[in-house]
Amino acid sequence: MPPRSPVRPPRQRHSAVKSAKTARAPRQRLSNEERERQIVDGAIRFFSEHGLTGQTRELAARINVTHPLLYHYFPNKEALIKRVYKEVFLGRWKSDWETWIEDRSVPLQERLNRFYIDYSKAILTKEWVRILIFSAFAGGYISDNYLKLLSERLLPRIVRETRAELGLPTEKPPTEAELELIWGMHGGIFYIGVRRWIYGLKFPKDLNRVLTDRVRSYMLAAPEIFTREAAPH
Amino acid sequence: MPPRSPVRPPRQRHSAVKSAKTARAPRQRLSNEERERQIVDGAIRFFSEHGLTGQTRELAARINVTHPLLYHYFPNKEALIKRVYKEVFLGRWKSDWETWIEDRSVPLQERLNRFYIDYSKAILTKEWVRILIFSAFAGGYISDNYLKLLSERLLPRIVRETRAELGLPTEKPPTEAELELIWGMHGGIFYIGVRRWIYGLKFPKDLNRVLTDRVRSYMLAAPEIFTREAAPH
DNA sequence: GATTTAATTTACCAACTGGTCAATTGACGA
DNA sequence: TCGTCAATTGACCAGTTGGTAAATTAAATC
Numbered sequence: 213m214p215p216r217s218p219v220r221p222p223r224q225r226h227s228a229v230k231s232a233k234t235a236r237a238p239r240q241r242l243s244n245e246e247r248e249r250q251i252v253d254g255a256i257r258f259f260s261e262h263g264l265t266g267q268t269r270e271l272a273a274r275i276n277v278t279h280p281l282l283y284h285y286f287p288n289k290e291a292l293i294k295r296v297y298k299e300v301f302l303g304r305w306k307s308d309w310e311t312w313i314e315d316r317s318v319p320l321q322e323r324l325n326r327f328y329i330d331y332s333k334a335i336l337t338k339e340w341v342r343i344l345i346f347s348a349f350a351g352g353y354i355s356d357n358y359l360k361l362l363s364e365r366l367l368p369r370i371v372r373e374t375r376a377e378l379g380l381p382t383e384k385p386p387t388e389a390e391l392e393l394i395w396g397m398h399g400g401i402f403y404i405g406v407r408r409w410i411y412g413l414k415f416p417k418d419l420n421r422v423l424t425d426r427v428r429s430y431m432l433a434a435p436e437i438f439t440r441e442a443a444p445h
Numbered sequence: 446m447p448p449r450s451p452v453r454p455p456r457q458r459h460s461a462v463k464s465a466k467t468a469r470a471p472r473q474r475l476s477n478e479e480r481e482r483q484i485v486d487g488a489i490r491f492f493s494e495h496g497l498t499g500q501t502r503e504l505a506a507r508i509n510v511t512h513p514l515l516y517h518y519f520p521n522k523e524a525l526i527k528r529v530y531k532e533v534f535l536g537r538w539k540s541d542w543e544t545w546i547e548d549r550s551v552p553l554q555e556r557l558n559r560f561y562i563d564y565s566k567a568i569l570t571k572e573w574v575r576i577l578i579f580s581a582f583a584g585g586y587i588s589d590n591y592l593k594l595l596s597e598r599l600l601p602r603i604v605r606e607t608r609a610e611l612g613l614p615t616e617k618p619p620t621e622a623e624l625e626l627i628w629g630m631h632g633g634i635f636y637i638g639v640r641r642w643i644y645g646l647k648f649p650k651d652l653n654r655v656l657t658d659r660v661r662s663y664m665l666a667a668p669e670i671f672t673r674e675a676a677p678h
Numbered sequence: 679g680a681t682t683t684a685a686t687t688t689a690c691c692a693a694c695t696g697g698t699c700a701a702t703t704g705a706c707g708a
Numbered sequence: 709t710c711g712t713c714a715a716t717t718g719a720c721c722a723g724t725t726g727g728t729a730a731a732t733t734a735a736a737t738c
Contacts, residue, residue: 239702239715239716240716241704241714241715242715247716255456263582267694267695268573268695269696275692276714277715278718278719279695279696279697280697280698280699280717280718281717283696283697288507288696289697312633329715345578348643348644349579349643353643354644355643355644357450358733383522388650388655389650391663392649395636395640396630396662397656398636399633399637399640400628400629400632403629403631403632403633403635403636403637404617404628404632406632411581411592416621416625417621418621418622421622422625425629428670429626429662429666432662432665432666433661433665436661436665460694472686472687472732472733472734473686474734474735475685475736477684477685480685480686500724500725500726501726502724510687511686511687512685513686513687513688513728516727517686522726522727602699642726644725
């Protein structure tokens, strides 16, 4: 039951006059690669600001093209969003980080400082923080993958290295208290990004000092938490 | 230039037959207060799940009323959202918390434990966490007020009490490092709610232990951070 | 039991939104 | 300079969405 006339009237010819509304910079013909690059970069900025529900028309207007052009480069909105995910999240994870953390020729505190200072350059950005949260709200494709990365590749490593640093055996699986101590440090750092990019506050003036203080706080608590016997049950 | 017929055709009479789609529980006539209560409760649940952009029609369907009824009780969607804010955020803030923190007959660590265990019962809920973030995305009416509460009434108190506990003078304004140490603890706790209600993970089994460990981590780092001379900017 | 009235619903509007298609046009090679 | 063709656009579709007005009806009052 189509609410309007079901038969499609013949398409009209384009009129030569342009309405004031449609006034835009004159058509520019770019190479396929250039335009795609422009669209992806625009989408990263746009979606990080307006959320994944932002309108494709508005995105197109910001890039200064018409919105059907987006559909020439991407089959649909979802494909564009997946592309954004790949660029921002997969593209910014460094496997170096994992080797840094395991380099026992350096004290653990220094290793963690080095890691978190570099890691923060990736995650304390508008795109990372906001797209991550938007994605979690939109169903979790991005955030699930990101959390998997954290809990499979990062947290167990830090548990193992902390135990080694404290002269404890490293075989047993991590306890909840151990993991949570790390989540506490990690969450405290991510929260800097939330304050900046979700709540709109300022970064601390001396960000690196804040990061190393978070690590220091972890190192001070670790001996107590890690040597406490695992909670019964 | 109205896209459809500009003259309004005469309103049709209601038909006696009900379409299968519209099948709903028979009309129920509640008192003004009951229905309003029902709408507000429904809105809190609904907006915390679907975001503040969730459709009023869908909300109405969940409550099992038609959506114009919502507009009988609230002038527009925004008013309903503001009501939700008042119920969830203003309604759950206890001024007791502020006095607990200042009760110097108890060691600071115990005071903070008590506060955060109770505070967490309010903030580590689906409604609190998700509506707070949704609101920040939607313009910040809720989150601005909440952050103001934190940075005016909570953080300075904890700075002062920590200095007192450490035998330091309490007059000078908080330094960035002091405030950030608290933000670290606070953010680490809020992050538990993010993991649960944004990312969809589980709560830790022993939540209270995790909370007291976060506080403990703060207490262990405080002597070092609070006695360090303020950074020479 | 008839009347009243406030709670509730049906039907509708107009702007928005993802997506499609045929027409248009800029640039490059012949 | 003239075709050619891919990049680009205008016009359109159909479903969605916040909001409104008039009709309907359950329950309280007389």
